[in-house]
Amino acid sequence: MLAGATANAEPTFSAPKKPVLITRETGDHSVEEAYQMLLQGEDTLTAALHVCAAREDDPADHSVGYGGLPNEAGVVELDASVMHGPTRRCGAVGAVPGIRHVGQLARTVMERTAHVMLAGQGAHDFAVAEGFVAENLLTEPARKIWLLWKEHGRGFWGPGLDSPDFKLPPDAQRATPPGAISQLPRHPAPEDMPLVKQQIERGLALAKEAGIPESLHRTAVRELLWPTTGTINVSALNPKGEISSATTTSGMAFKIPGRLGDSPIVGAGCFVDPEVGSAGATGNGEENIKVVGAHTIVELMRQGRSPKEAGMEALRRIAKNYNNDMSRLRYLDMIYYILRKDGAYAGVSLWSTRGIESRKKFVVHDGTQRTEPCEYLFEGTTLSIHPF
Secondary structure, three states: OEEEEEOOEEEEEOOOOOOEEEEOOOOOOHHHHHHHHHHOOOOHHHHHHHHHHHHHHOOOOOOOOOOOOOOOOOOOEEEEEEEEHHHOEEEEEEEEEOEOOHHHHHHHHHHHOOOOEEEHHHHHHHHHHOOOOEOOOOOHHHHHHHHHHHHHOOOOOOOOOOOOOOOOOOOOOOOOOOOOHHHOOOOOOOOHHHHHHHHHHHHHHHHHHOOOOHHHHHHHHHHHHOOOOOOEEEEEEOOOOOEEEEEEEOOOOOOOOOOOOOOOOEOOOEEEEOOOEEEEEEEOHHHHHHHOHHHHHHHHHHOOOOHHHHHHHHHHHHHHOOOOOHHHHOOOOEEEEEEEOOOOEEEEEEEEEEOOOOEOEEEEEOOOEEEEEOEEEEEEEEOOOOOO
């Protein structure tokens, strides 16, 4: 509960009466298990990492850990960061090959070294020295999806979306000229959805030609058109008002080797201020780094913004970086998961849907686990940056 605020003083937040946990949909029992851990007095970071580990262990989750989609060379590189509110410490790892539980590895960096971040082979070697098991994280389904992308996808070399030299794909539809967000349409142009459907139909045919099992066709096409930006962020809060957060990911699918997104960047993909709350992100990491999204959201809450208001302001800053040019913003996506120290929360997204899927959602557990729709800045869908 917001205890009080004046024009000259920061607001203070009292602890909730019961634990609160926020994350993305997981499809498993880990959220309920983590909540029970909080009820039993377990450390908040331990509870958050329990949910992360379940995703890192699931080979069907192509955005995290074992089964994550590889970089363009076919190597699975993982990133993670953690922030432990009770001790105000943090740890992170980036571009780590061959280590599944990088969320726990980030915590080990925090607890066992004088550093905040380790990366690449050095992070891998540190993990092995600390008893982590080195293994091949590329599963057969992920390998087949990667091969399909190698043959028909588009790489990340060349000017980025934010470059004046970037050329929009030939099938791009200019939704509107640059302008104020208040002037932007709330609905996608009518021609967009048929375009997306055509790309999906073409992708399904390519997946069949490539010999990918039918059960994986739609997954393969989804990754070909909208390469996983994946990730899972988990924030956990207990009745003492202690809060921690963790983010783990296999990063942008088919990325250039060594690429780091926002997930291992403390303040971008994950941030905790024990006096205010936490925030984390999934989506286009490069865009989130530019606005230091998680830190920005927490600071806005410190100034008195609600979780929803703070998250929407961070999304507006992403849009402003493109001068609110919808023809480019249609190729970006971002979701923020926000938890304030008093238990108030929000899930906000740049776009209301991804591809032709349903409304973006998030999971919250405050004694009752449920899925809620994200509030969004623009109604419509992210278009594919990787047309065939």
